[in-house]
Amino acid sequence: MAKRKKDTATGGDTTLLDTGSETPPSKQQIKRWRRYLAEERAEAAVYRELARKKKGVEREILLNIAAAEARHETYWQHRLGEEIGAPQSPGLKTRMMVFLARHFGSVFTLALLQSAETRTPYEHDTDATGQMAADERIHAEIVRGLAAKGREKMSGNFRAAVFGLNDGLVSNLALVLGVVGATSNNGIIVLTGLSGLLSGALSMGAGEYISVSSQRELLEASTPDPLAAEKLPELDVDANELALVYRARGMDEGEARDKAARVLAGINARQERASDPQRIGDVIGAVEPTDDPEVVGSGWSAAVSSFMFFATGALIPCLPFIVGMASTAAAVAACVLVGVALLCTGAVVGMLSGVSPVKKALIQVSIGLGAAVVTFGLGRALGVSLG
Known part of the structure; x- marks a missing residue:
């Protein structure tokens, strides 16, 4: 009988098998499963260590992935049963991730984790479930997203x-x-x-x-001019040249005309003459730059x-x-x-x-x-x- 538990990190299910009816595993299987168990324990520890240094959403995400790795650990414990043996050391790469997580920045650790999750052996091992392989693949994408900000900076x-x-x-x-x-x-x-x-x-x-x-x-050249936003109240509502600005930014004619009409109909001279760059961008219809000036350096x-x-x-x-x-x-x-x-x-x-x-x-x-x-x-x- 299989027990299923919701994986809060990935939205999938992790299946834990009842090993009572299974045939005894071979020595090669036991050796491999013990290695998997050691890797899962170490990776869960890495995610918890990274979460300890984070706050808010990032901390929550990392703890959820750690919980998913712990469920994978439980799966291999069930498969091994009495053959679980003494705790083993994980591979060199995983030990390096633990060291980096404890002593250095998270960018290096997340990069290694992304690589490890992408090259999961579960996809080609029939002893692992397809859901576990899917978990690892999705974890790689989660880690990729977490590492992106650090890489950009x-x-x-x-x-x-x-x-x-x-x-x-x-x-x-x-x-x-x-x-x-x-x-x-x-x-x-x-x-x-x-x-x-x-x-x-x-x-x-x-x-x-x-x-x-x-x-x-080049990036600054694409930033809206604050003086342009200040001139909006003086535009001719009927001529509505603001629509041309939106069309130049990529909107089709109908969408640009409708947005320009809404902006001019509800404009308040005192509010719209704000110097807030984000507000100016909203009104003028600036396209988000593909590169952040802070990232460029x-x-x-x-x-x-x-x-x-x-x-x-x-x-x-x-x-x-x-x-x-x-x-x-x-x-x-x-x-x-x-x-x-x-x-x-x-x-x-x-x-x-x-x-x-x-x-x-x-x-x-x-x-x-x-x-x-x-x-x-x-x-x-x-x-x-x-x-």
Whole structure:
């Protein structure tokens, strides 16, 4: 007989099976179920830990998901019965989520949770119910929504920092190894690396400032003019040119005309001359911008972030040559240092993007070292021909 309980987090039902009539599970099943049980316990703890740091609706949502995970935990307890055994440790990724939830921001944790919920093994395991698989898939969408605000808030300057660091690592490693391929003169290599650092950092900083400032200006250009709202009481009701404003904002002719008539018929000069941007937007019919100016960030902060992180990344491949290592050993050391840094940045970007950190890290390393190999070969070819 199956017992059903309403899942308040997803609106679905979670079925808990009565295991009394089932055939005994195999050793492989017991091992797998114990792993599932450990994962469900840990994930519920992660959601409760995140909820502890939140308030209002976000806290309520996180606690509801934790309750759903606890019901999944109960399901595996029922399936295991007397074979439940001693509590097991969850996988490394889940333990990392617990650590992040307790010590760091929720954006990293939510990104990992989104990835974990999306790749649930329940969809391909007949021992789990279809409802549990559906729960996990819906949980991923809930987490995606919770993580969206955090991702948006850090997207502007974070993008500049990550791009700056990666560009500094890759471009200066490629530049330095290109020179190593042509000459073994340590002074020339160091001078080239530091010159690439400074010129690249200045270029990145200036580029980010122009990019972000231009984006903010484009957003501001779509913001309604407060003076336009103040002139509404003086419009000719019969001519009703306000309808043209609404049509320019995307309404069809009939809808625009009806809305303009309602606005002008009920307008109060003292109230409608308000300076509240939201009220002006309501009256003029502003289209919601696709990007929030606060999300875009400031031009100066993006420029400084990009400059500093590019310089940091570009300094790393120069360090072995600065400390006086022989050119061949220094080149190998530079590749190792840059490879480790690219693995770290790729993993961080992967976590925040909700994709596999390992896959993203390996892609970053492949691109960086691939560029270095190409320029080293070019430098070697030019060095031989010039020599």
